[in-house]
Amino acid sequence: MKSLILPLTLLLPVLGYSLTAPAIAAESTREVAQVSTALQGEWVLVGWGDKANLTPPVAGTRVTANFMGDRLSGSTGCNNYMTSFTTEGTTLKLGPTATTMKACSDPISQQESQFLMALSGVKTYAMTPEGHLHLTYETEAASGVLAFVPLATYQGAAQEAIPALW
Known part of the structure; x- marks a missing residue:
């Protein structure tokens, strides 16, 4: 199972996904501002x-x-x-x-x-x-x-x- 997680985490940025919280927080802030x-x-x-x-x-x-x-x-x-x-x-x-x-x-x-x-x-x-x-x-x-x-x-x-x- 561990061998599958590492390749997936490397593939996420290529697909446009991120594991970082700031991107999620920025999206939430923009919605609340409206x-x-x-x-x-x-x-x-x-x-x-x-x-x-x-x-x-x-x-x-x-x-x-x-x-x-x-x-x-x-x-x-x-x-x-x-x-x-x-x-x-x-x-x-x-x-x-x-x-x-x-x-x-x-x-x-x-x-x-x-x-x-x-x-x-x-x-x-x-x-x-x-x-x-x-x-x-x-x-x-x-x-x-x-x-x-x-x-x-x-x-x-x-x-x-x-x-x-x-």
Whole structure:
């Protein structure tokens, strides 16, 4: 076995591979640099759609977004979702989204469909002076904003939190 390892280690540089850690560390640093620290943390959706007339989540549900590193995960109010993301300036690019497949009753299933459709069309993000997160989206069916507040400051009913967003 030892006689096979030595020829393989000599062949790796020829094939473009390296056993050194700095190359791996540099690659990781470059990826992290493309992720905004402003997004990091747990957020609760308080409304989506037209900025002037946000639609609140269905009563009794909590739609969340948890940005950690270059991963986004959360709840649609029924199922969990997960994806990857990168940022460049205020541009936010999401990877393919995976979800769990629990059956949801209406109107929660409609909320989930609308939220996931909006999430798939996210283009940019903005932080308000109050520390709220706005994700702007554009799909073939609609455009608008997903409005989030930090989980730590979430105070319950989305209807009460909406006026404080603007």
